[in-house]
Amino acid sequence: xxxxxxxxxxxxxxxxxxxxxxxxxxxxxxxxxxxxxxxxxxxxxxxxxxxxxxxxxxxxxxxxxxxxxxxxxxxxxxxxxxxxxxxxxxxxxxxxxxxxxxxxxxxxxxxxxxxxxxxxxxxxxxxxxxxxxxxxxxxxxxxxxxxxxxxxxxxxxxxxxxxxxxxxxxxxxxxxxxxxxxxxxxxxxxxxxxxxxxxxxxxxxxxxxxxxxxxxxxxxxxxxxxxxxxxxxxxxxxxxxxxxxxxxxxxxxxxxxxxxxxxxxxxxxxxxxxxxxxxxxxxxxxxxxxxxxxxxxxxxxxxxxxxxxxxxxxxxxxxxxxxxxxxxxxxxxxxxxxxxxxxxxxxxxxxxxxxxxxxxxxxxxxxxxxxxxxxxxxxxxxxxxxxxxxxxxxxxxxxxxxxxxxxxxxxxxxxxxxxxxxxxxxxxxxxxxxxxxxxxxxxxxxxxxxxxxxxxxxxxxxxxxxxxxxxxxxxxxxxxxxxxxxxxxxxxxxxxxxxxxxxxxxxxxxxxxxxxxxxxxxxxxxxxxxxxxxxxxxxxxxxxxxxxxxxxxxxxxxxxxxxxxxxxxxxxxxxxxxxxxxxxxxxxxxxxxxxxxxxxxxxxxxxxxxxxxxxxxxxxxxxxxxxxxxxxxxxxxxxxxxxxxxxxx
Amino acid sequence: xxxxxxxxxxxxxxxxxxxxxxxxxxxxxxxxxxxxxxxxxxxxxxxxxxxxxxxxxxxxxxxxxxxxxxxxxxxxxxxxxxxxx
Numbered sequence: 232x233x234x235x236x237x238x239x240x241x242x243x244x245x246x247x248x249x250x251x252x253x254x255x256x257x258x259x260x261x262x263x264x265x266x267x268x269x270x271x272x273x274x275x276x277x278x279x280x281x282x283x284x285x286x287x288x289x290x291x292x293x294x295x296x297x298x299x300x301x302x303x304x305x306x307x308x309x310x311x312x313x314x315x316x317x318x319x320x321x322x323x324x325x326x327x328x329x330x331x332x333x334x335x336x337x338x339x340x341x342x343x344x345x346x347x348x349x350x351x352x353x354x355x356x357x358x359x360x361x362x363x364x365x366x367x368x369x370x371x372x373x374x375x376x377x378x379x380x381x382x383x384x385x386x387x388x389x390x391x392x393x394x395x396x397x398x399x400x401x402x403x404x405x406x407x408x409x410x411x412x413x414x415x416x417x418x419x420x421x422x423x424x425x426x427x428x429x430x431x432x433x434x435x436x437x438x439x440x441x442x443x444x445x446x447x448x449x450x451x452x453x454x455x456x457x458x459x460x461x462x463x464x465x466x467x468x469x470x471x472x473x474x475x476x477x478x479x480x481x482x483x484x485x486x487x488x489x490x491x492x493x494x495x496x497x498x499x500x501x502x503x504x505x506x507x508x509x510x511x512x513x514x515x516x517x518x519x520x521x522x523x524x525x526x527x528x529x530x531x532x533x534x535x536x537x538x539x540x541x542x543x544x545x546x547x548x549x550x551x552x553x554x555x556x557x558x559x560x561x562x563x564x565x566x567x568x569x570x571x572x573x574x575x576x577x578x579x580x581x582x583x584x585x586x587x588x589x590x591x592x593x594x595x596x597x598x599x600x601x602x603x604x605x606x607x608x609x610x611x612x613x614x615x616x617x618x619x620x621x622x623x624x625x626x627x628x629x630x631x632x633x634x635x636x637x638x639x640x641x642x643x644x645x646x647x648x649x650x651x652x653x654x655x656x657x658x659x660x661x662x663x664x665x666x667x668x669x670x671x672x673x674x675x676x677x678x679x680x681x682x683x684x685x686x687x688x689x690x691x692x693x694x695x696x697x698x699x700x701x702x703x704x705x706x707x708x709x710x711x712x713x714x715x716x717x718x719x720x721x722x723x724x725x726x727x728x729x730x731x732x733x734x735x736x737x738x739x740x741x742x743x744x745x746x747x748x749x750x751x752x753x754x755x756x757x758x759x760x761x762x763x764x765x766x767x768x769x770x771x772x773x774x775x776x777x778x779x780x781x782x783x784x785x786x787x788x789x790x791x792x793x794x795x796x797x798x799x800x801x802x803x804x805x806x807x808x809x810x811x812x813x814x815x816x817x818x819x820x821x822x823x824x825x826x827x828x829x830x831x832x833x834x835x836x837x838x839x840x841x842x843x844x845x846x847x848x849x850x851x852x853x854x855x856x857x858x859x860x861x862x863x864x865x866x867x868x869x870x871x872x873x874x875x876x877x878x879x880x
Numbered sequence: 881x882x883x884x885x886x887x888x889x890x891x892x893x894x895x896x897x898x899x900x901x902x903x904x905x906x907x908x909x910x911x912x913x914x915x916x917x918x919x920x921x922x923x924x925x926x927x928x929x930x931x932x933x934x935x936x937x938x939x940x941x942x943x944x945x946x947x948x949x950x951x952x953x954x955x956x957x958x959x960x961x962x963x964x965x
Binding site for chain 1: 887890891894898901902905909910913914915917918925926927928929932933935936937939940941943944946947948950951954955958962963964965
């Protein structure tokens, strides 16, 4: 059986499982849907939260970013710490109090605590901006996954994926969602860890990838991380374990992801509906246990994938130095069935190889920037010559090509890899011309030549991760629009039916926007998602925290804080990523040299959060304190006693 | 709810617990994992150093323990101050 059929069968079986569970555990009423967490064991609830939380960004994107980061894998630990450490903040600072408050949505809390329809409306706007940004990241992940396992281009994969998300969330997503998510968690964690265990055993002999990462590389007898650093630095890349080039940025990025986690509406919502306040505390712990199963494996997956990829391209690196032997040959790629993944991945457009110097081999190395620039100039000059009309000054164009060729040759003579110049080696550039972060996890079992069913399982896991989160987010968006926006402010008398219709229209619209923007995403899946976290960090988290821990913050302060956080963070991101993420509308190039104090748009949420707190305290200090009954409300959410079950409006 | 002073004592004890927990939270991630990494480079952990390990694995283990310890401690505080559900 070929891989394609196997993928379809395994993904098909998991789909049948989800649909079966959805039918079996169908919620009869909307209340049952909202209170899905009640009556569900905290451990199962933790699993469901894990599936809801771990999206395409965690599953397919994160380990790839860690593996291929130009500055080294260590700096990307921000994702690992940030996306887990946020649960500590949730458990300590938000979850128990929001559970005691006992309503269903984040804007409801903000509206009541700050006694203002305006604050509630602003919270809805923040929630929509955050969730839509997050869904764009998911769509990118969905596109990558479907393109690979259906063997089509990423764009086609995105359309197919969007259609499935649409059917899944709009038509049937509201029923039995918790148990379906439990099943999705099981599928995704098995799919993630099994290949990791296989690869860890192959490379280090350690069963647990967490131990393999700090274990010994069997083939060479050197410690695994030492081996990896040695192989990649030999080829001119930065070491995997090297320090972050910008510690401030790494610090702020980690902080932004942590407080963003604690401010994500679709995560917070899960703690509103657990049976008791004390359950809200432990639920966060259980959720983190299940999330940690993936997150502690992720760096091992990334690091091991990087080593496997490099030794595939440079077979001599397995035992000794990469450059002791020749690079992989084109003949080998086309004849060895274990390398067929190279050609299949090229079809998706996420991997590109090109024998630039025509020696029949593919040399993979870190191309020095000077060589890249010289190659680009040469290509431009050659293109200008080719495009020249009959009456153009050919002599001048030929001279330009000659000059560019000379400059390129000089650059090649100057640049060295392993102490020998590129000119001497006969190399003209890195022949792995495209290597997308987002393909690493999916390609990982193929690179390691694992059995076909493992590869199919990974495809199923990636689909589960993307679908469960996309559905959760779309539900959060639609409930914000129908429940908080339309029923809460515009038309309180709307019928149940009308509310449901509005929810579906909102969801459809959100999918269309996300699909359009997902075609030209402002970054890799995990990076797009990180932008959503920055926005959550700068808006929702500070408002919730101040609402609980301060009795003095009033309506004016909270609104000012959220506005400052949203506008500052949003504008900073849009300056570099394009207005509302529309490609080509960015006003500054998205490169570190342009960043304010080197702070990237991914990290700016921390600064936005600080400004939010500052604005809120300042404005509250200048305006009247909140009314007595609001201060009583704050008193009452601080003690667990008297928490009834959650109620709607 | 119990009387005002007891509620205040409960809240003060809660804030103390949160404060201590947040110090641990900060130390194991931002501290050991980022800021102190250069200073602790001498301590080796399997092919890398202690700071690297905390950044990629160690901090996550600490987070889990931290949440459960906090939950256990708070449940006891709830009982002590008579504010449990």
